[in-house]
Amino acid sequence: MFSLSVRRGAPEIAAREPFDGKSLWLPAAFLCFLIIPFGWIGVFAPAIWLGLVAMESAQGWKKATSFFITGLLMLLVNSGLIPGNEHILLMEPYRDPSANLIYPSFRPAKSVIALTVVLFMLVRPQPLKRKDLPWIAVMVAAPIALGGMVLDFHPKLTATIALAALLNFVVVCIAEEGFFRWVLQRGLGLWLKRLPWIATALVTLLFVSLHTGWAASPTMLALVGVAGFGYALLWQLRGSFWACVLAHWGVNLLHMTLLAYPG
Template sequence: MPIEQRIEHREGSFDIRRLGYSYLLPAALLLLCAIPFGPTGAAAPLIWLSLCAIEAHSGWKRALGYLISALLMLVVALGILPGGARIELLPPYSDAAGNTIYASFNPGKVVIAIAVVAFMVRQRCWLKRADLPYILAAMALPFLCGLAAIGLSPKFGIAIVVAAMVNLLVVCISEEGFFRWVLQRGAEELLGRWRWIAVLLVTAIFTLLHTGWAASPLALGLVAVAGFCYSLLWYLRRNFWACVLAHWGVNALHLFLLPYPLPG
């Protein structure tokens, strides 16, 4: 074999091995999510690969990656696939003030969160110290609005602590992966220099998808304030983990200090 062909052969082999290590091996490991969660868990490598496809392409292929990622996450989060039934970890917390908090999780959101974390590690997307003041501001505004609108209701219990941890590791990571990394980024790229419109657009979608949980105009208004803060934080800082922490901070303050759920 001529030298040139041997070089091309070695380069081709290297590319195949790199493809295996970069995509196929992580996807195979993520497929292990199918063991506890069945078909819902089998979506983890598909979500991860669709997120990778966004970064690897441009033009219509990148747009298609956004669309596929959004649809996969939505289907999995809504529990449409087998294995998506909510799992209760502890008996719920309840008190005389009418607070009820469930220590449970949505398996679909667990699967999304695992895929998103694996992807963010690959991207080397980390939190920055300069993000901290913006995170605190994004936490403070929804909390103060909630405090003014529905008052203080401090509470504590093991179920609340577990619910707060599930909220951080499952709810906030999966929702910010969907709303910020996929929807808002995709909308920004579509809108170009008008990308600020994506802040309002994604806030509206965020509020709409919470209508089953926030069943009154007051509750939806508070959800909209929180969603706007997360969207604005992304617009200003473009840091995924900053949005996750702000989202979790608001939810944790709600769990421990405000009436829960929001008055309907």
């Protein structure tokens, strides 16, 4: 159905069959139903889907424009400007002895982005190879090891934390990697073909800047920077979307269950 090659850090899909009417419009029609649970935010799901399709189908300036518009749509949906993006809390939060809270909750915006990205990955599957696993382990171990040096060690696991970790995987990690890796870093990689390190650095800086509200202390921002650089480097070296998702989730999971959270 397709093949995936990595050229200078920019994965390229070579589909044997282009998106036809069925593979293009049926998913878009399905995503229209997200307006029922998510309101106005759900309206953007089919638009993001069409942007993802255009990223693979268009050529030249149209391809570049597709990356740009799709990224803007994701940012707009997640910006808080669209009404109805308040946290949906599924259980009472976990509170540790230091009054740190872990919320088993999700935002509709990231849910819409994650669902759209997953649907795209089902139509155009992305491989996860055995050779990716050691790289994933390294990108998880580095920020957690550093975190263990500067944060309190606090192992914990409850039903609330387990639900929060599951939501973190299916919503947060997939949505964020869909934006940072599949759209932003891949788009920059196509533009900066001979300078992949610039794309890696720029995406890492944006990743940190968009996490300043969550990581309020300089220590946490530094750890976010190490983790974000690891995800970006993993993409540059392996070009695997699911490897980046698993690395992202591995860091969040171990931080949540072993260390003070958020710290």
